[in-house]
Amino acid sequence: MFGLDKKDTKFLWIVIALTMLTPILLNPFPTDSGLAQFNAGYPALMQRFAIYGLMAIGFNILFGLTGYLSFGHAAFLGVGSYAAVWMFKLLSMNVIPAIILATVVAGLFALVIGYISLRRSGIYFSILTLAFAEMSYRLAYSVFTPITNGETGLQIKLDDPRVLDGAATDGALPVPGLFGLNMNSTYTVDLGAWSFDLNAGYYFCAVIAVLGFYMSLRIFRSPFGMMLRAVKSNQNRMNYTGLNTRPYTLAAFVISGMYAGLAGGLLAAMDPLAGAERMQWTASGEVVLMTILGGVGTLFGPIIGAGFIKYCENIFSKINENILHDWFSFLPDSLESVVVWFFARFVGEGWHLTLGVLFMLIVIFLPGGLVEGGQRIAAWYRNRGKSEDKATKQPAE
Amino acid sequence: MSKMNFSRRGVLKTGAIAGAGLTLPTYLRADAHAGFTNAPTGSTVKLGFNVPQTGPYAQEGLDELDAYYLAVEHLNGGGDGGMLNTFSSKVLDGTGILGKKVEYVTGDTQTKSDVARASAQSMIQKDGVVMVTGGSSSGVAVAVQSLCQEAGVIFMAALTHSNDTTGKDRKRNGFRYFFNAxxxxxxxxxxxxxxxxxxxxxxxxxxxxxxxxxxxxxxxxxxxxxxxxxxxxxxxxxxxxxxxxxxxxxxxxxxxxxxxxxxxxxxxxxxxxxxxxxxxxxxxxxxxxxxxxxxxxxxxxxxxxxxxxxxxxxxNWNWQLQDAGTQAFVKSFGEKYGRPPSGSAHTAYVQTILYADAVTRAGTFNPCGVVEALEDFEFDGMGIGQTLYRGSDHQCFKDVLIMKGADNPTNQYDTLEIVEVTPRAQVEYPDDHPMFAGGELGACNPGA
CATH class of the missing domain: 3.40.50.2300 (Response regulator)
Structure with a gap:
């Protein structure tokens, strides 16, 4: 179906099912239980899962297929956000024009940066993109303050023109919406002790993320994708055969830049504020981490990586020492304080440490990322019963 | 290319499942919101402490966090009560807020607007807080303030010194105790x-x-x-x-x-x-x-x-002041943490107490009631004399300290000395002063 073979169609359906059921899957613990701390099914975080998942999918088209490691993708995210917020300010609170402009502007920006940066490959390319992103960040932070509102971030205001919407009447800031459906409207379903938030914004992001995933699936399976893989495996040989690879890498760069811009536009659509630090090098590094953590060059890996990092950032950072004291209150006092002290290094302000340790473990033991971990478990599960057969089939010395 | 095979059985089955799925929610009780965002229902109420715990201002943030813990302890009747004893308003009696025990959640803003907003959103959407407080940078404070305005909760700004917070970016649901540039x-x-x-x-x-x-x-x-x-x-x-x-x-x-x-x-x-x-x-x-x-x-x-x-x-404030409020606060902070509180800790503590007091006087957690109770509220005993929360821009007006690097510091905490306490009248300005113009508080937003 959809121009995919049977296996891919099944894969696509699984992804669709997972994204649609996310509000339920991420809230496995009853609301009042102690484990509710680990629930992640609230609208803002689910939206981020979908948005950063989309960005990582786009990044993977460049990094996973061509092997070009861009350290400046956050610039496109930021440019997309600014474009979207300006659309909200000038045209309408409808999200459609905002995300279209975000994608287009990011695409043009990627064309310029890509045209220059792609003259070099390998580490030089990475440094060039990093330099461009950091430059964009600095410019947005101070020089371009009339456009970006600097450190404070670009926000919508009551007195913005919004030519299509007309003036606001009740003194409340308007909310981004899709033809009247507000992005922040949430329908809460209480099912026994559980509570699930079905949020309009999340489903909007999810639909776009699934479309983005479908596009990337088609690119992976297309002759164009094959050409990009060829660039990764040996660009010199491609050049020697008389083939100019630059248009292919540039196309991949622009496509992945547009994914990032779209993600930035969605971020602004969910929460109409665009800050300069969205373009900082740490933000660029984050998407690299997401992709590597999940599995470079795999279709689903980047999404898992994005979810994993956002989960750590939002859930672990909120566990403070008092919560730890609650958990370990069953221990004797002296032991409790030692245990709490130890775990406190890894949660709250120490969540970066947790992420760092996990990242090292994964890179060392699972070079293929979390996807490889999943595959290994699946393989082990399938071969459970067969290990004995294997042993008997060993040839005699 | 694609191949779609519909069998009659398949279509019926899918239809039945989809139909059941669509009707299911009507059997389930939709959440009834009680007039404003996160109306506390049980015997507890949750506050959100959103401070930088990593990044350039982490030290300020962690100091604020300590002050928040102390404020919660005092509100719930623990410790020696600190500034509750010297505060001119006497409605807080150590039984929490409106009889509900105060609980809290914490978050890390990393001094980045995006992260701060994500953290505040999680507090509001997941943990159900009625008030968010914190911030060690004006950019973050302005960003979180506008988020709270949209979500319909109160924002009590901590460390933010830029004129814009209560100037061109002022919001009805946001309040600043700290002084400004x-x-x-x-x-x-x-x-x-x-x-x-x-x-x-x-x-x-x-x-x-x-x-x-x-x-x-x-x-x-x-x-x-x-x-x-x-x-x-x-x-x-x-x-x-x-x-x-x-x-x-x-x-x-x-x-x-x-x-x-x-x-x-x-x-x-x-x-x-x-x-x-x-x-x-x-x-x-x-x-x-x-x-x-x-x-x-x-x-x-x-x-x-x-x-x-x-x-x-x-x-804004220094622990070396000699009034009763400062002494009470420095004593209880010092006994708990073994050091004098910083100015940011003081602001964090005071903002929490002021919020609790406003809720109690309003008799409701509804942000609109709280806004009404805080606007043009005049109080004393919080460390720096008579203070006014001006209703037209939500800025606190009080005396300002002029400090000088001490010539002969005796320990690591008295590196600064108070030169002069500038009286409040000298630092007052009209709310449409050119440096603050262009802002509008808007209407108060109680949320859902």
């Missing part, structure tokens, strides 16, 4: 005139972002009103680390005063380098060269060490 300028000017005279030539180094600009604007306006001349204003990138290339030209500019509109690590570096370049030993125009740091904090003073000796600046 304009007040720093207005309070510093007379003292500077006394010690350095009215014929100075000032050179500004300014952190290149919103806060730096508003401070530069404010200080420039108030010093020029004294008769000082502004030789040049130079913008420096935030987090530059090395300021030597900006300080060298100061010597040749003919200026005799350097004003450092920097905060945190930037200020520590720029001041240290200015001293290393020998600026303060120079004589220019027949006058001793002087350095001024308009906004001081204890942590900056500790970082700059001996370099701040004799340097003037302003503060």
């Amino acid at each position: 304009y007040m720093s300028g207005a309070a510093l000017a007379p003292v500077l005139s006394n010690v350095y005279g009215n014929e100075r030539r000032a050179y500004h180094l300014t952190a290149d972002y919103t806060w730096g600009w508003t401070q530069e604007e404010s200080i420039k306006a108030s010093t020029e009103a004294l008769g000082w001349e502004t030789v040049q204003t130079v913008r420096t990138p935030v987090g530059a680390g090395d300021f030597s290339s900006y300080i060298a030209p100061v010597l040749n500019s003919g200026a005799d005063t350097l004003i450092l509109n920097h905060y945190g690590g930037d200020m520590v570096n720029s001041l240290t380098q200015a001293v290393q370049f020998g600026l303060r030993d120079k004589m220019v125009n027949g006058k001793q060269f002087e350095v001024i740091v308009p906004l001081y904090s204890e942590l900056m003073a500790a970082g700059a060490g001996a370099n701040i000796q004799g340097v003037y600046g302003s503060m």
Whole structure:
């Protein structure tokens, strides 16, 4: 179906099912239980899962297929956000024009940066993109303050023109919406002790993320994708055969830049504020981490990586020492304080440490990322019963 | 290419499942919202403490967090009650807020607007807080304030000094206790005139972002009103680390005063380098060269060490004040953590108490009721004399401290000494003052 073979169609359906059921899957613990701390099914975080998942999918088209490691993708995210917020300010609170402009502007920006940066490959390319992103960040932070509102971030205001919407009447800031459906409207379903938030914004992001995933699936399976893989495996040989690879890498760069811009536009659509630090090098590094953590060059890996990092950032950072004291209150006092002290290094302000340790473990033991971990478990599960057969089939010395 | 095979059985089955799925929600009870966002239903109420725990302002953030813990303890009747005993409003009795025990969640803003908003959203959407407080940077405070306005919860800003927070970005659901750049300028000017005279030539180094600009604007306006001349204003990138290339030209500019509109690590570096370049030993125009740091904090003073000796600046509050409120707070903070509280800790503590008090006086957690109770609220006993929460811009008006780097500090906590307490009347301004114009509070938003 959809121009995919049977296996891919099944894969696509699984992804669709997972994204649609996310509000339920991420809230496995009853609301009042102690484990509710680990629930992640609230609208803002689910939206981020979908948005950063989309960005990582786009990044993977460049990094996973061509092997070009861009350290400046956050610039496109930021440019997309600014474009979207300006659309909200000038045209309408409808999200459609905002995300279209975000994608287009990011695409043009990627064309310029890509045209220059792609003259070099390998580490030089990475440094060039990093330099461009950091430059964009600095410019947005101070020089371009009339456009970006600097450190404070670009926000919508009551007195913005919004030519299509007309003036606001009740003194409340308007909310981004899709033809009247507000992005922040949430329908809460209480099912026994559980509570699930079905949020309009999340489903909007999810639909776009699934479309983005479908596009990337088609690119992976297309002759164009094959050409990009060829660039990764040996660009010199491609050049020697008389083939100019630059248009292919540039196309991949622009496509992945547009994914990032779209993600930035969605971020602004969910929460109409665009800050300069969205373009900082740490933000660029984050998407690299997401992709590597999940599995470079795999279709689903980047999404898992994005979810994993956002989960750590939002859930672990909120566990403070008092919560730890609650958990370990069953221990004797002296032991409790030692245990709490130890775990406190890894949660709250120490969540970066947790992420760092996990990242090292994964890179060392699972070079293929979390996807490889999943595959290994699946393989082990399938071969459970067969290990004995294997042993008997060993040839005699 | 694609191949779609519909069997009759398949279509029926899918249809039945989809139909069941669609009707299911009608059997389930939809959540009934009680007039405003996160109305507390049980015997507890949750507050959200959203501070930087990592990044450049982490130290300030963690100090604020300690103060929040202390405030919660006092609200729930623990400890010695701290400033609850000296606060002029007596409705808080140590039984929580409106009889509900106070609980809290914490979050890490990393001093980034995006992260701060994500963290605040999670507090509001997941943990069900009725009030968010915190912030150690004006950009973050402005961003979180507008988020709280949209979500329909109260935002009690902690450390934010930019004019914009209660100026062009003011919001009905947001309140600031901390003073601002304009007040720093207005309070510093007379003292500077006394010690350095009215014929100075000032050179500004300014952190290149919103806060730096508003401070530069404010200080420039108030010093020029004294008769000082502004030789040049130079913008420096935030987090530059090395300021030597900006300080060298100061010597040749003919200026005799350097004003450092920097905060945190930037200020520590720029001041240290200015001293290393020998600026303060120079004589220019027949006058001793002087350095001024308009906004001081204890942590900056500790970082700059001996370099701040004799340097003037302003503060919101300092633990060395002698009034009953300050003494009560310093005592309970010191007993719990073994050190005196910083100015940011004081603001964090006071904002929490003020919120609890406003809820109790309003008799409801509804943000609109709280806003009404806080607007034009006049109180005392919170450490720095008679204070007014002005209703038209949600800025607190109170005395401002002028500080000087102590000449002979005896320990790591008294590196600053109080020179003067500038009375409130001197730092007041109309709410449509040009530096604050362009903002509108809007209507209060109770949310869902």
